[in-house]
Each structure stands twice: as C-alpha cells, then as structure tokens.
Amino acid sequence: MTISDTTRLAVPADVPANMRGVYEANFNLVTKGTGNLALFAGDQKVEHLNDDFYGKTSQGPIAEDDADPEHLFRIAQQGVVGAFASQLGLIARYGPDYSDVPYLVKVNSKTHLIGTSIGDPRSRDWVTVDQVVSLRDAGLNIVGVGYTVYPGSQYEAEQMAGAAQLCYEAHRQGLLTVLWVYPRGKAVPDERNPHLIAGCAGLAATLGADFCKVNYPKVSEGSVAEAFREAAKAAGRTRLITAGGEGTGVESFLQTLHDQIFISGAAGSATGRNIHQKPLAEAVRMTKAISSITYGGSSVQDALAVYEGTRDFTI
Numbered sequence: 001m002t003i004s005d006t007t008r009l010a011v012p013a014d015v016p017a018n019m020r021g022v023y024e025a026n027f028n029l030v031t032k033g034t035g036n037l038a039l040f041a042g043d044q045k046v047e048h049l050n051d052d053f054y055g056k057t058s059q060g061p062i063a064e065d066d067a068d069p070e071h072l073f074r075i076a077q078q079g080v081v082g083a084f085a086s087q088l089g090l091i092a093r094y095g096p097d098y099s100d101v102p103y104l105v106k107v108n109s110k111t112h113l114i115g116t117s118i119g120d121p122r123s124r125d126w127v128t129v130d131q132v133v134s135l136r137d138a139g140l141n142i143v144g145v146g147y148t149v150y151p152g153s154q155y156e157a158e159q160m161a162g163a164a165q166l167c168y169e170a171h172r173q174g175l176l177t178v179l180w181v182y183p184r185g186k187a188v189p190d191e192r193n194p195h196l197i198a199g200c201a202g203l204a205a206t207l208g209a210d211f212c213k214v215n216y217p218k219v220s221e222g223s224v225a226e227a228f229r230e231a232a233k234a235a236g237r238t239r240l241i242t243a244g245g246e247g248t249g250v251e252s253f254l255q256t257l258h259d260q261i262f263i264s265g266a267a268g269s270a271t272g273r274n275i276h277q278k279p280l281a282e283a284v285r286m287t288k289a290i291s292s293i294t295y296g297g298s299s300v301q302d303a304l305a306v307y308e309g310t311r312d313f314t315i
Contacts, residue, residue, distance in 0.1 A: 022174025079287030
C-alpha cells in the first residue's frame with residue numbers, strides 16, 4: 001500500500017449538502033491531503049490521571065515539562081500534527097491562546113481507577129455535540145469529536161448507541177469522528193486478539209466513524225503487522241489508526257508505525273505518551289518524525305533523523 005491509496009474521500013450521506021465543504025476542509029486539514037492521520041492524544045489527563053505526566057516510566061524520568069497541561073498545547077502548536085485530542089474543559093481553558101491548533105474534542109471519558117476486576121468499563125458522555133460546536137463558534141479550530149466504546153463490557157449497548165448518535169450529529173455539523181474501540185470487560189479474555197480487534201474495526205465502520213483507533217494486536221507466532229491487515233480490511237472506508245501505547249524506544253516506535261501503515265494498511269496513529277513525556281523541543285521533533293512517516297512516507301531511518309534533528313519535516 002502507498003499513501004496515495006488512501007486519499008479518496010467519500011463524504012458520508014449523513015453530512016448535509018451545506019456542510020460538505022466544512023467536512024472536506026476538516027478532513028483535508030487533519031490528513032494533509034493524504035487520507036492518513038497523525039493524531040496527538042492528550043486525553044490521558046483523565047484516562048490515566050497524573051500517572052502519564054509525572055514521575056518515571058520504563059524508559060526513564062518523565063520530562064518536568066509534562067507536569068504542566070500547557071505542555072500539550074505548546075507541542076500541538078509547534079509540532080506537526082493532524083489534530084490534538086483532549087477534553088472540552090482543557091481545550092476551552094487553553095485553546096484561546098492556541099487558536100490555530102486543530103482540536104478534536106473527546107466527548108466521553110473515564111479514569112483507570114476502576115479496573116475490570118471490579119467492574120466492566122462504563123464511559124458516559126460528558127458533553128454534547130452542540131456544546132462542542134460552541135467552541136468553534138468562539139473561534140477555536142474544532143475539527144472533530146472522539147468517543148470511546150468498550151465492546152465486551154456489559155455497558156456496550158449504551159456506548160454503541162452513544163457513539164452512533166455522536167457520529168450522526170457530528171457529521172451534521174461537518175465534524176470528523178474518531179472512535180476509540182477497545183474490547184474490554186469480564187467477557188473479554190484477550191484484548192489484543194487480532195481477530196477481535198478486526199471485529200472492533202468493523203464495528204466502528206457500522207457506527208459511522210471516519211477513523212477508528214484500536215490497540216495494536218499481539219500474536220504468538222508470525223508477523224503482527226501481517227495479522228493486523230485483517231483489521232484494516234474490516235474497517236473498510238473507516239480509516240484505521242493505532243494507539244501509541246506506553247513509552248518505548250524511539251526507533252522501535254517508528255519502525256512499528258511504519259509497519260502498521262505500509263504492511264498492515266493502517267492510516268496512522270494516535271500518539272500521546274511517546275510524544276508528551278519528552279521535553280518540549282524533543283517532543284516537537286517526535287511529532288515531526290511521526291508525521292514524516294504518516295504524511296510524507298519517510299523511511300524509518302529518515303524519520304529517525306528528523307527526531308534527532310539532523311533533518312527537518314514540514315507540511
């Protein structure tokens with residue numbers, strides 16, 4: 001697969017005629033005309049509380065910069081990203097000072113404190129599409145909305161209904177939709193099963209998503225990138241992006257991203273910790289390295305040179 005294979009845009013029928021131009025402009029803005037998406041994820045301020053922003057990881061200390069929420073907005077403004085995803089309250093607070101950043105508002109969220117050993121995940125809506133649009137009316141560059149669904153949870157029915165309604169209402173406003181789809185709950189013995197993840201990608205397509213974010217699967221034998229092709233095919237015209245996951249080595253991360261796009265057929269990634277846990281200048285270079293693969297089709301070595309500062313990447 002080449003990046004050009006993903007560029008054809010089929011505008012969904014639930015986008016009204018008077019909003020087609022807005023929808024197309026938002027799509028072209030976040031994909032840089034390639035059909036791919038490098039989403040900068042900042043929703044972990046809720047999902048993981050302060051675990052991702054202060055202290056240490058297996059890769060070493062988290063940068064002191066990351067203790068301040070504004071670090072996320074500085075990265076989004078100075079780096080090369082398709083859009084920055086976070087909750088409405090944070091975007092409303094900092095967004096006016098970073099009004100040129102494309103924002104994707106996460107509509108539902110939950111913390112990680114209640115594990116599946118205690119109860120199945122339930123993520124309720126925080127805000128409505130109309131409330132999201134109010135930020136656009138206030139002058140912020142709101143390009144889309146995000147929503148998490150947990151197939152396998154005993155609450156999956158209400159989450160799927162919420163996601164379907166969100167996709168419909170967002171499209172009526174010309175907004176893009178990204179669904180986080182994670183199989184999770186007591187009924188799910190293996191969250192990283194490739195076949196199950198492919199089912200989640202197909203579910204996102206039926207719910208009306210423009211992009212579906214899933215975890216990269218794990219396999220006991222064979223190539224994980226080859227196994228992930230099933231999910232990319234199952235998604236159909238809904239473009240598949242992968243979660244960046246916990247912090248890992250830069251070259252390993254870039255190699256995996258390259259495999260996901262050019263072997264599996266995915267359309268990019270949603271990356272948070274592997275970007276924002278770094279000091280500002282390094283984090284900005286990381287966004288450029290990711291985007292050089294996602295939007296520019298760079299090799300891993302060229303992307304690594306962008307991260308190291310010996311090459312540059314701009315759109």
